[in-house]
Amino acid sequence: MDMTLTAAELAFRDDVRGFLAASLPQHLRDGARGTPSVFVEPDIGLEWQRALHAKGWLAYQWPTDCGGTGWTPVQRYLFEKECALADAPALSVLGLKLVGPVIARFGTPEQKARFLDRILTAEDLWCQGYSEPGAGSDLASLKTRAVRDGDRYIVNGGKIWTTHAHYADWMFCLARTDPDVKPQAGISFLLLNMRQPGVTVRPIIGMAGDHEVNQVFLDDAVALVENRIGDEGQGWTIAKYLLENERGGSCTAPSLLVRIERLGALAAAQSGGVAEDAGFTRRLARLQMEAEALELTELRLLGELAQGRPPGPQTSLIKLVASTMMQQIDELTLDVLGNDGLQLAGERPLYGNECPEPIGSKAAQMAMPTYLNNRAWTIFGGSNEVQKTIIARTVLGL
Amino acid sequence: MDMTLTAAELAFRDDVRGFLAASLPQHLRDGARGTPSVFVEPDIGLEWQRALHAKGWLAYQWPTDCGGTGWTPVQRYLFEKECALADAPALSVLGLKLVGPVIARFGTPEQKARFLDRILTAEDLWCQGYSEPGAGSDLASLKTRAVRDGDRYIVNGGKIWTTHAHYADWMFCLARTDPDVKPQAGISFLLLNMRQPGVTVRPIIGMAGDHEVNQVFLDDAVALVENRIGDEGQGWTIAKYLLENERGGSCTAPSLLVRIERLGALAAAQSGGVAEDAGFTRRLARLQMEAEALELTELRLLGELAQGRPPGPQTSLIKLVASTMMQQIDELTLDVLGNDGLQLAGERPLYGNECPEPIGSKAAQMAMPTYLNNRAWTIFGGSNEVQKTIIARTVLGL
């Protein structure tokens, strides 16, 4: 939406472009393009995080008093758009976008001092302990128990779909501290050290062959009471705040628009005239119209955030549209690539020296694993079905 | 599916073709093509019905001992396909397909003698009294009361969406004869004379301007006990039998295939290259593939009927697919016609001397009213939502 930019905003955009040109090395761009997922491996992710931290731009989603940049919504939007255009590795949301803002909002001064800076410096890597084998979309039914024992909780149970648990130093998790009240009321939000005997991590391999999520077994694992965020029983409130944060406050449209533009170029590079096929061109145009609409919908929402309103259920709309579109782009990409799109290399990562030579093109090598991994978009972080129910109940009053 | 026809079946098809060529006059074909609905006006409908009755082919959906033809499923399929190809007026289902089979199955010898023949001779026209203002999809909640008074019932309440009530001599209706048992159990199936003071008919005009359905007010209307079908309280069972009959046992694919073929020809007759547009050609091809699949699905079901199985919930599948396809064909037809498809003449009927000169083509004149009227397909006779629930519950066991 360059159409709406002020001179100051244009200047800011040029700053960002300049920084990216100077400080985002090619091997990180290659790493990002060679990552068939929204979660990048630490080897490339952390190098980029440190560069942004050095520049002072890392905590742009945090309040200024916790190291935030104080950017306007439009600035945040421009920053994320330029990063997407430049193939910057995605920043791990777990610390920066999920637990960071929670600690900043609900944490004690001690907790802020203890954890926030180490998130920025990447000394601590985090994972999220929400879902359980029996509680996926239905968080309130979680079974993991935390029993108070002096200044500690003894935690028993388990978590699943735990992204990057195999890298994490800490897990923020929901545990039931009071089994006798109604489900939502008995839950607390605990920070739990992953480097202890009571914690066991089992890899779960995805359809595409990627190891991204895990099952985490908690057997008499210890969480210190001082590392509980908020009061006992306040976990549900904090969890909802975090989920709305996860869905809102950042822009999905820029990366969608970048993918759509590249898909047009990819089609033009194919033989057989797919780029001129009305079936393809109109599907692509419809995706672009939808993404351009989403771009403005997001800016409208960012505008409300800027006026201090919480993200709220509106973010369900963005999650719904963006995840659906992402999958439509994945499918159209496979259609464009034809036979080349069928390849699915077993090797990981798909960048660097171990990466096999692609068949046809690098884009073709990435298409199938990206398509397969992105099926998770409509499931995790609240499935599409859950998002629609949220909209119906809280926005439409049904 | 000529592929599956035996010599005898081919001979039968030629019989039908010969009869149609000889006995279906042009003004009836014009009337059928000039009818933007599945219900044709009596002026053309009854003339055609009499011709079929004279030939002995009218009651082909009835058991042989009630005047049925004893045709095999394939013969019924061929007959209906040839009628669709020849633009024969649709036969009114109300008497022939709905109440006729019910009387034949559940009626007393007296009732059969009293009513069946007059359906065939068109001396009696019928309408259906199922839906009520408060009970659309939810039939079991119907409020119309029938109070026993000697050899008669005094009926109070009202019905809505009553097709052709303004022509009908009789209404078959559901009324509550026992308010004290659970909803389904207290309902009886009554035949009610429309030519009496207690019956008032209010026209309901459809979106397209057609007068097809009505609201019927029943104030101390009289139904004779001898005209009750089945026992008191058996109405629900009979109603379900009738609904499954309505959905099953005849073929929707032939008329869909005819419409699809004509749509291809219509597109070829347009300027501007729509007939070569990949967007159009693939949409049309997809419709044809779907209709060809439905054709076989229907033949598979007819095969089961031939083995004496009742139509059953399988018919929901056909209703669902056929009604959805019908509307897709309507929309694609409008897309093909462009500006010409926007015309919506107020005059009725759209055949004969009062019909205004069409803009562009006769097909263009019919497209919009057909599209508007056919929105009812996914609503009446059990909405798509109801059909899906029937499939989920009774077929899938959910």
Next chain:
Amino acid sequence: SEDQAMLKAAVERCVAAGGDAGAGDLGHRRAARATAAGFSAASWARLAESGVLAMPVSAAHGGMADDRMALLLAMEAVGRALVPEPVLDVAVIAGTLLDVAGSPAQQETVLVPMLVGRLMVSLAHAERAARFDLGHVETSLSQRGNVMTIDGAKTAVMAGGAADRFIVSARCNAGICFWLVRADAPGVERRSYRLADGSVAAELMLRGVTVTHADRLAGGLDSLDRVVAVARAAAAAEMLGVMTLLFDATLDYVKTRVQFGKPIGSFQVIQHRMADAYVLVEQARSQVVRAGLAPSADFPRAAAGAKAFVAEAALSVAHTAVQLHGGMGITDELVIGHGLKRLRVLALTFGDVAAAIDDYRRAA
């Protein structure tokens, strides 16, 4: 902005004065549609007085053509009230064309009277053989000595049933030009016909219709591009208004209509379908805002995209509205059906969805 909000309110008052379809009052619409013209002369006069008709034209003629967002807000209100008067066809399309391409004399004698509601003008450009190719014009101008005559056939002349003047496109040596033609001029044969929304369009047969240089608009086919962009954006905004009307009516209905012992809005399938419709409404609104904010250079593309997107979204929501209203939805008694029929007409403003998408694509 604040002015825009005030303006929108003014338009709403003005259109509501003609019976508020938004509140389910279809009396005005029915009465207007029953006339031969297909709209109410009184309401048209009121729209003229309120300045709504002048909005699309430049300030010189009392309009605010520079404030595109204001026009789109007004058109949204027009859609939401299901206004039967031909605001889009006459005020926006004919008005903009005369504003950008008319000679001073034509603006004086035709545009100004039109803006005050004393003269009805319709664009006669579409031809059947062209389908939606705006550059395909077979109607031609021929010159014998200093007598110029136009011959050809036009179709889908919107609001043409009541037009006093037509702006006729015709091919001549200079390319395609526009000519002002009196509806009662010799050689003009008008055939009026009803469209789905009850409006009265016309087909024209033009046989040796004499015109003079004074009848020729200054601008040629290029000036139509500007008209097409404005018309598509305005149509998108009106469709957005109709769409929100139908969405809100349906939301109310599913909250109150009881089946199987509870409001149908409590069924999960209905809830999710309404959520889908809500998403379409919000996305459609964003597309209209985009068209409003787009810089001039990008405006034709943004307008094409907005119109294509909103047309599909609005028709989808309208079909949902019909379906969820059940039997009532397919009658002529609710705003639902009237809205659906209006959307069908709006969706073809200067081409169908496919044509708009292709323009959107090519402009990229």
Next chain:
Amino acid sequence: SEDQAMLKAAVERCVAAGGDAGAGDLGHRRAARATAAGFSAASWARLAESGVLAMPVSAAHGGMADDRMALLLAMEAVGRALVPEPVLDVAVIAGTLLDVAGSPAQQETVLVPMLVGRLMVSLAHAERAARFDLGHVETSLSQRGNVMTIDGAKTAVMAGGAADRFIVSARCNAGICFWLVRADAPGVERRSYRLADGSVAAELMLRGVTVTHADRLAGGLDSLDRVVAVARAAAAAEMLGVMTLLFDATLDYVKTRVQFGKPIGSFQVIQHRMADAYVLVEQARSQVVRAGLAPSADFPRAAAGAKAFVAEAALSVAHTAVQLHGGMGITDELVIGHGLKRLRVLALTFGDVAAAIDDYRRAA
């Protein structure tokens, strides 16, 4: 018919012997995929013994090519069991081509050993520049004196990783012909790569590969039409089998998986989505039956239609299966993901959906 039912049962027993993916046992599939060839030699031998590999060929070679319905029933069973062995690519495609176009000597020395499982043969026809135009072949044959050599590049050679022989299409004066080429012949450079379903395809670089007249298949490009029709129908049947496997697994899952205090199958949205999937399964089955019943003249069209329809329906059901399985659906631990990946590969058999639809249309 009864024979067909018996045959289907036989095939089911045979494929089940290799671990029944239908029952969620993916052990065999995983083990087979872990090999360099991407399938199990033992299971391949068993398929040969059971006569499954011979089904597509004519009775002269122990097959039942005339009983098309029998082949489709067998392929449905193959799909339902997620058989990792290359039945479609080798037995159906290479087998049919050798059966209809091979010389007696070639059938003796190549087809027969292939049918008993001693020789693997793959068709090397696709080229990147052709996309899905089956008539576009740039690989060419050149003749110097009486030495004939083939030069060119082939891609998407299905099951090509383990092939002992390739059937290579090449352009010569006579048009496009097929040549038998040994995988270890000088000038043949094979690059194997994994596909989504774990099978191993290959790209071929052909540099001055010498062939003799004895290597040339009797039939030309026209014989490929027959192969394409059979392959598309067989692919549709296999997709139907995968689709029913995923549908049944999902139906079981939604009946047992509890969320919010009840089985998710009791939620109306899930019920309707399963009803939609059920409709697709039934309609897909009808399309496969059509392809089985179609008279020879109509078979290519019916096969193209069946493949296009079933591919779209099966992928839709697979996406539903993934979604309703939630997190479990996107793992490698259930048949769901394996089925989805197999469908992606099958859907491109001799062209994608658009290509099949266009063939279907043109054949009409």
